[in-house]
Amino acid sequence: MSALPPAVQAPPSALGTLDRCRALVRPALAEAVGRLHPWVAEMAAYSFGWCEVGGAPAAAPGGKGVRQALAVLGAEAAGADGRAGIPAAVAVELVHAFSLLHDDIMDGDATRRRRPSVWKAYGTGPAVLAGDALFALAVETLAAAPGGPGGVRLLSAALADLVRGQADDLLFAARPCAGPERVTPGEYRAMAEHKTGALLGCAAALGAALGGAGEPAVTALDRAGRHLGVAFQLVDDVLGIWGDPEVTGKPVGGDLREGKKTFPVLFALGSPAARHLPALLGPAGRAEEAAALIEEAGGRAAALAEARAHTAVARELISGLPPAAGAAGELLGLLDHLEDRDL
């Protein structure tokens, strides 16, 4: 297939970009999952929203596929055909699915995208196994790809960060709301960068590396993805408190009742206006009053300002890339979409 002529018109919508990349990656992702043990493959397919328990086809909405899109756009930003980024896209989607499976076990989350989470549907042991299988498959996919060694190094560094971020997130729960041991916004940023940003950065960087990009572009895309991840997590935090449960699929005030140390909460806890906040948090607290107090203390505005600042850095990094076939425009469109989602 010959390359399309460079786009001079407005870039496609973010949803169009996500759809295009999903369609490009899906056959390879399905082929990889099909190589798994049949039982494990069913759990993987269930987690992707491709089937129900038992294997019947499902039309459940899968994830947005942001990571696979970043990998494809990363390759395109390097001037290559987007298909060069497919092994990277498959690997990062597999790693993302692995991390959701295991995180749901660790966090005790019984639902994911409006369906029972994998451990709830299949049992904890099988869900641990399915996560491990997805993890192994991701590494195998990338190790077999052309230009593999550097790729595996990028992926394994992201994996190490992912686990580090999840460890910090789990430990934050046990930290006090006040005093020198409380979680600082700086610690929160590091956690979010590791837990969410590392894989987004890896997706774009890996795609670029497989597309033949040089070191500076690979590094710039990795950094952009990391900033995007922090912004993504901040927006998630805001939606977890003030989002429409119809849209987010999460119960109103759920994060507050769980006493999660999200950025708006951490920000508010640093303000004298919110000295009664700790008493309103947790399962015995009053989530609605807590949300109002956090908003009053500036927690919501601070989180959104911080998210915008991180997106701005990501935007600058992407704008600095050598122009290639409209990929930067689509990357920027994706950033805007993720920043604005349902706020």
Place this chain on the structure above:
Amino acid sequence: MSALPPAVQAPPSALGTLDRCRALVRPALAEAVGRLHPWVAEMAAYSFGWCEVGGAPAAAPGGKGVRQALAVLGAEAAGADGRAGIPAAVAVELVHAFSLLHDDIMDGDATRRRRPSVWKAYGTGPAVLAGDALFALAVETLAAAPGGPGGVRLLSAALADLVRGQADDLLFAARPCAGPERVTPGEYRAMAEHKTGALLGCAAALGAALGGAGEPAVTALDRAGRHLGVAFQLVDDVLGIWGDPEVTGKPVGGDLREGKKTFPVLFALGSPAARHLPALLGPAGRAEEAAALIEEAGGRAAALAEARAHTAVARELISGLPPAAGAAGELLGLLDHLEDRDL
């Protein structure tokens, strides 16, 4: 340091080999674990028997270290200094530790080497996380090693097999004792090769690859390790039924009460002499009578004969390697030791 002169005397004892390789690998393994998140590093160190819960030093016996020894000997069999195999040794020990952590969760095993297993000591969620971290660290270690790309391919293939074998093992539990759906000895062999053999084969093959061995030697060592793994699992099965609990650390008849479909049981189930066996298995069964019936039906003798046959193939594969500095002799000594342990 200059290489030692080729050994002409009898090879060291298997325990001497294990000790030598453990001492060689330990600093690099400790350094790798030290790069983990401190909380995760403690769980990893606990699982290696290096510390107690809370981090106080422990003198708990760690594992035998068979995998790290195979990696070092693999490098030496390629004519290299054993230190060339260290990244392989570190990677396979990390993968082994990861698989023990997650398998104990899946199997609900509350003790491991006479101590609470990691999920029992730290909780299921943290144990899932620690396993993931060890897995990621293994890949990272190998990706950073010289000659990494082929190495990562070998490791990820072994990981895929490992997960496949564990899936089969979990599913065997739900299969009936009789009829066309029962587990066949052939299925058992495939499960054992995947679950236990793949990583042993990978250890030796990876060490050899890092030592600069050619494709035939790498393949021969991989195959030898796979046969060794099947033999290892068969001997484990025998010890799980007739072993001295003082030595094995497992309760008498535990495997029979759990209704595990081990090779001696599967063999006996195929014999008309043991038609009453199914009723004696499981938590409500009579383990002592079951053990006697399995022995009578030839299950013990068949398992040991099968183990010897697999070890013989492994021995032949190793004997066919080009001679290099005594490594083959030490590999053979290790095989004998593993075949004869505590029987």
